Amino acid sequence: MTSKKENKKKLESFFEKEYHSLKAYINSRIKVGTDRDPEDIIQKVALSLFSGAERYSPITNVGGFVY
Helix, strand or coil: CCHHHHHHHHHHHHHHHHHHHHHHHHHHHCCCECCECHHHHHHHHHHHHHHCHHHCCCCCCHHHHHC
16 A cells, blocks of 8 residues: 555544544634634644645654644
8 A cells, every 4th residue: 555545544544533532632722713613623634634645754653743
C-alpha cells in the first residue's frame, strides 16, 4: 500500500474513533459562537489533512500529527 493510501486510512480511522474527543478538546480551547463551531473546525482540519495526505511521509503518530 502506498503511503498516500496508508496515511488516508490512518486519518480516517483516527477521525472515526476520536471525533468526540477532538470536539471536547476544541470546546475546551475556544468559546463556542456563531463563527466558532467545533464541528466546523474539525471538518476544516480534516479536509486540510486529507487533501494533503499524499504529500506527507508515512504518518506514524496520527494523534500527535492531528493535534
